[in-house]
Each structure stands twice: as C-alpha cells, then as structure tokens.
Amino acid sequence: MQDASAAGPAGDFDTGPPFVFGFGFNNGAAEEMRWEDAAAAKSSYDWIWLHLNMNNDEARSWIHAQEDIPYAARSALLAGETRPRVSSFENGLVVNLRGVNLNEGAEPEDMVSIRIWFSKNQVITTRRRRLKAAQDIRSEIIENGLQLSAPGVLVARIASRLTERMTPFVEQIEDRVDEIEDEVLSASGDGVRPRLAEARHDAVMVRRFIAPQRDALTRLAQDESTLFDATTRIDLRETADQVTRLTEEIDAARERAMVLQDQLTDQRAEEMNRNMMVLSIVAAIFLPLGFLTGLFGINVGGMPGVEDPAAFWLVVFACGVIGALLLVIFRMMKWL
Secondary structure, eight states, X not given: OOOOOOOSSTTOOOOSOSEEEEEEEETTEEXXXXXXXXXXXXXXXXXXXXXXXXXXXXXHHHHHTOTTSOHHHHHHHTOSSOOSEEEEETTEEEEEEEEOOOSTTSOTTXXXXXXXXXXXXXEEEEESSOOHHHHHHHHHHHHHOOOOOSHHHHHHHHHHHHHHHHHHHHHHHHHHHHHHHXXXXXXXXXXXHHHHHHHHHHHHHHHHHHHHXXXXXXXXXXXXXXXXXXXXXXXXXXXXXXXXXXXXXXXXXXXXXXXXXXXXXXXXXXXXXXXXHHHHHHHHHHHHHHHHHHHHTOOOXXXXXXXXXXXXXXXXXXXXXXXXXXXXXHHHTTOO
16 A cells, blocks of 8 residues: 655655555455555445545546535545535535644644545545644554444544644643743743743634634534434534633633733833833932032132032032932832
C-alpha cells in the first residue's frame, strides 16, 4: 500500500501520492487496501474508507469521476478553504471539520481541515496537510484491531479524536492566561503584554473554527438519516458537548485576557498619573523658591543685603522654610 503520510518541510502542504491510506470493512473487521483496488473494492466490502491527498491531481481527478457522489459534495471534498459545516444530500452527508495543527514546526492555531463524504457503503476523507487524528484511527485499526461497524461510527470517531487532540491546546491557552493573571495581580507584570497579546490571538484564531464546529457536530448528532444508529448519535452528542465546553473555555480565556489588558492599561495610566503628580508637586515646591531666587538675582541697585555677608544664608534659610512649609501643606491636603 502506498502511504503519503510523510509531508515535506514543516507546515508545507503534502504534495505526495494521491492515496494516504484506505480500508475495506466486512462485519466491522478492516482490511488494508491499495490505491489500485479502491475503485473496484466497493462490491467486495460492506463499506470502504479512503483517505486521500487532495493536493495530488490524480486524487482530484478520481473524486471528480465519482458520479455517485453529488457534484456539490465533490466540490466540498476539494474545496481549498473550508469552515466546519454539515450538508445533507439524498444519498449521503458532507462533513467539514477542523483539528489543531500538530505537524512539526507548525502553529497549532493554524487548524487543519478534513473533508468527509460518507454514505451507506463508503467514507471518503480528503486533506491538504497531515491530520494526526486520522493517523490515530489508522494506527488503532492496524495495531489494535479496531472494528468499525458502519461509516457513521467512523465519522463519530474522527470527530472524537479531533476533539481529544484539541483539548490540550485549549487548556494550554487557559494556563497561559492564568500565569499572566498571577503576574499582573502580583504587580510583577513587566513584559507580559506581548505574551498576553499572543494568548488572545491564539484564542481568537481557535474560536473562529471551534464555534462553527460545535454547531456542525450538534447538527450531525440530530441527523435523522439511517447513517447513524442510536449509539453513534449518543457518541456524537457527547463530542458536541465536549466541543461546547471547549468553546466556553476559549470564550472565558479570551474575556479574561481582555480584562487583563484593560487592567494593564489602567495600571500604566495610574503609574503615569502618579509620576505626573510627583512632578507637579516638585514644580509647585520650586515655583515660589524660583521666584524668590529670581527676585534676589536681579542685577539692579537697592537690593537688600547686598553689603551684608549673612544675607545669602538668610535667603537659603528662607527657601528651606518655604519648601518645608509647602511639604506640610501638601501632606495635609493628602497630595503626598
């Protein structure tokens, strides 16, 4: 079997072979498939799962040639940009979901999409970049003998794995906001502004896809078609509830980050006001002293004490008394 699981440089789209992996299922038991057998395998299995690399022209041509898949569904499988959604067709469903980008060197908030078409006898998933959730299920099938009784069960498991891999990243954002909050409250928040801005950015980017994914999974759990049995619908509702909780946690983290940003702004304004108050008090103290020294510094005749050697020290003493008196007055007025 050809396997295009190896991508190029970190974060690049996988331009490898068209066939990532595939399985044929009989009575829940899986058998690995080859790309050459994919087209003819529908008659020899209860249902099949093909995971394709949509960056490959051969895979795109093969999808376009599947006349049993509605045109709109084929377009959705090959769409360049997607958002989580569910679309119903007479013979199947299209589901677009997103997962955290866990590829090496990539930014986790740059979420990876998976496009799914499934009917009673097939599941076709496409992706542009490696999706670890799909690889997890593949490993479970090969190494642990995971059995999947129907296409709906596979779709529910993909949604569950995407959510499981998303949870640690959301918790990480919460932990970062908690750490920044502790630093701000302990008055040691120097240098937290860039980290706070980064946490807010990550929260906004993740929420952009988590919120519609919650809606898509809720709709999927409420689907009345025969593609899902009662147990699978329960599993989908549980996954939708988990995504709802993640959405609420992201919203809370984002709102806390906004509050912390406002608090940092208030602290900065308070520091500036305090500094301006000190400068104003210093200026107020030296204003009469400056007037006094300026008055005695004018170069005209008739100035008192010009011939008295003790006059300088009398002026210095007078300036000290005036300064001390102003300090007492400012303290009584609670300016200090």
